[in-house]
Amino acid sequence: MTIDLTRRTLLQLAGASSLAMAAAAAARAEGVPQGGGPTYASRTPMRVGMVTLRVRNLGKVADYYRDVIGLTVMARSASAAKLGTAGITLLALEARPDAEIEPRNAAGLYHTAFLMPTRKDLARWLVHAASHRVPLSGFADHLVSESVYLDDPEGNGIEVYADRDPSQWQWSEGSVKMATDELDIPDLLSLTNTRVSDYARAPDGLRVGHMHLRVGDLAQAQNFYHGAVGLDPTRSRNGAAFLSSGRYHHHLGMNVWQSQGAGQRDDAATGLAWFSLVTEKRDILAAQEERLREGGAQMAQLPDGVEAVDPWGTRVRLLKV
Template sequence: MTIDLTRRTLLQLAGATSLAAAAAAAARAEGTPQGGEPTYASRTPMRVGMVTLRVKNLDVVADYYRDVLGLTVMERSATSAKLGTGGIALLVLEARPEAATEPRNAAGLYHTAFLMPTRKDLARWLVHAASHRVQLSGFADHLVSESVYLDDPEGNGIEVYADRDPSQWQWSEGSVKMATDELNIPDLLSLTNPRVSDYPKAPDGLRIGHMHLRVGDLAQAESFYHGTVGLDPTRRRNGASFLSSGRYHHHLGMNVWQSQGAGRRDDSTTGLAWFSLVTEKQELLAAQEERLRKGGAQVTALANGVEAVDPWGTRVRLIKV
């Protein structure tokens, strides 16, 4: 497929008049391994596993993640769809045709961030998105990573990004330097042929690099996800907090930009059902479960771990793999 991919085209898809405007649009949302190695985000003691969303129109949303992100439909029925890549499940969609749409000022999902294995993969995907006229909501350089933002057909936020090499991340007193600068689109596109779409499917190494949640109170969220779940703070600024395992820049982002003071979520609405944090360390899982139970959190035993509920009703599964 031959396409005319220019900066102007990408700005039009992002609904922006300049790269600065596109970066500003991404501001509220928040490197390159060689060969087939897991990304840094997947080599840490804990990492994000998968996410489950409740959706009104299963077919439309499943087709979107298949066609736009290139995920493979691994299982599909009248009531659910499981999608992933390289044989790894990343996303489950549960049909809730009668559900009301979760308000954007409620606690819940801000975006699911899909991490490309390499910067070239991100470039290839961007050409693919532009060639299919996918509506974008912003793009930005975060210093630790380069990101493109969009929404699925039901308004669930998505980030598609590639990390810079961890050796380029700047740490100071336990805090990593991040920003929302203009994305250098010409430099990114120099890695591929911008006139030919060369992205037949998601690369096998694609993973969910991080989750970003809307919460009602940052201090309360930090108490749960740091004090109880065990993720370490990496940055806090402008109504947002970032946490990670193993000095990744963040496996979890949380903000109160739209949701300050939000109460408990309504499980009968669309949106995030649950997401998982996985570990290979049994002792880490055991310590998490002990802290959760001592802290009075709502905990449910699973075959390979536990499911806990955060202060706003968002469910997180802590899984041993």
């Protein structure tokens, strides 16, 4: 397939007339005030495992993650689907045909961030997205990474990104420097053939690099995800906080930009059902369980860990792998 992949084409897909507008859209997606090594995220003591979404139209949403992101459908029935790469489940979908769409001012999912193994993979994927005229909501250079933003058919946010090598990340007093600058599209696309799409499926090394949540109160969120779960703060700014394990730039983002004061989530609505944080270290899991118990968190025992519920009803599974 021959593709007319010009800067203009990409800007049209992002609904923007300039790179500055596209960066501004990405800034809104990351909440920036206007004006890593590819496997690093998975080598940390804790990392994101998988995500489960409740969806109204299972077929349509499953097809989207298969066709747009390139995930392999590993299992599918009338009520559920599992998708992933290299035999590893990254996304599970639960059919809820009668569910209400979760409002954007509720606590819940802001976006799921799929981390490409290499910058070239991100370039290949961008050619694929453009060739299929996939609507984009923004793209930006975050200094530590390069990102493209979009939404699935039911409004669940998605980020597709590639990390810069961690040696290029700038840390100061425990905080990592990030920004939302214009993405250098020509430089990115110079890594691949823009006239032919060769992205048939997601690369085997694709993982969920980080999760970004809407929460009702940042202090409460920090108390739960830092104080109890044990992720370390990496930076904060107006209305948002970012945490990670092992000095990754962030495994978890949290914001109150639309959801300040949000109450309990509706389990009958669409959106994030649960996500997992996994570790190979039994002592980390034991310490998490103890802190959650001491803090009075709602918990349920699982065969390989625990499921805890954050202050707004979002479920996080802490698992030993």
